[in-house]
Amino acid sequence: MIDYVHPEVPTQDKRWRLVQAEMRKHGNAHSALIQTLHAVQDAYGYLDPETLERVAANLRLPLSKVWGVATFYQHFRMKPSGKHTCVLCTGTACYIKGAGELQRAVEEYFKVKLGGTTEDGELSFLSARCVGACGLAPVVVVDGEAVGKLTPEALINHLEGVIDADQ
Numbered sequence: 692m693i694d695y696v697h698p699e700v701p702t703q704d705k706r707w708r709l710v711q712a713e714m715r716k717h718g719n720a721h722s723a724l725i726q727t728l729h730a731v732q733d734a735y736g737y738l739d740p741e742t743l744e745r746v747a748a749n750l751r752l753p754l755s756k757v758w759g760v761a762t763f764y765q766h767f768r769m770k771p772s773g774k775h776t777c778v779l780c781t782g783t784a785c786y787i788k789g790a791g792e793l794q795r796a797v798e799e800y801f802k803v804k805l806g807g808t809t810e811d812g813e814l815s816f817l818s819a820r821c822v823g824a825c826g827l828a829p830v831v832v833v834d835g836e837a838v839g840k841l842t843p844e845a846l847i848n849h850l851e852g853v854i855d856a857d858q
């Protein structure tokens with residue numbers, strides 16, 4: 692599992708910068724919540740819990756309020772649409788150690804583009820900028836668990852195992 696990251700801790704995730712820009716545009720006001728949630732969904736594809744915590748901290752709103760609004764509107768997705776998720780780290784360390792090859796392998800084998808979900812709905816393939824486990828590069832996070840030092844073959848095997856396990 693990835694260590695819990697406190698919402699005030701800066702992140703290198705470029706997607707978060709897009710969200711920050713949206714909040715700044717609205718003066719980080721409480722009333723910017725809905726626009727901010729739209730920005731999170733546009734950038735991440737769904738509203739993940741860690742990002743909601745960051746939003747709450749930045750807009751100085753209770754987390755319960757943020758969750759309340761996020762779950763009230765049907766428009767917002769609370770998780771990626773696939774049954775399983777594989778988040779590919781595309782940070783510098785992982786990139787140097789072959790994240791590009793992992794990406795190609797998953798795209799070819801599962802016929803899914805980065806940011807998409809397989810046709811059978813089994814796997815969403817997402818990316819993140821540094822998941823904080825650079826020593827294990829190249830890293831993916833599969834269903835919340837970081838798996839590192841991967842070759843393309845090892846990653847395909849791992850994903851097949853995860854998908855097969857609940858079939």
Ligand code: FES
Nearest residue numbers: 780782785824825
């Ligand atoms: S760059 Fe991939 S975990 Fe840090």
